Amino acid sequence: INYLVKQxxxxxxxxxEGKRVYAxxxxxxxxxxxxxxxxQALPIAEKEVVRRPLFFTDVL
Structure with a gap:
């Protein structure tokens, strides 16, 4: 909150009664x-993260 106040x-x-509020x-x-x-201009699509193995053991 301090950052927002400073900016x-x-x-x-x-x-x-001395209560502190923020506006x-x-x-x-x-x-x-x-x-x-x-x-709205750049909609971010939520997509599933596809995890791939780092090493392939079945490659000859």
């Missing part, structure tokens, strides 16, 4: 929207 994506606020900034919302756009 200006989230801000720390103190409310009643997303305008810049934070812009970053989230940009990631959503990238995700």
């Amino acid at each position: 200006g994506l989230v801000e720390e606020r103190f409310v009643e 997303v900034t305008r810049r934070g919302l812009d970053v989230v929207r940009a990631f959503k756009e990238v995700k």
Whole structure:
């Protein structure tokens, strides 16, 4: 969370009785929207990983 605060994506606020809360900034919302756009433009297909043996013992 400290990184997000330092980058200006989230801000720390103190409310009643000294409670600490965090709020997303305008810049934070812009970053989230940009990631959503990238995700829609470049859909990542979840595919099964095919594992192959490193050594073939039946090859002559």
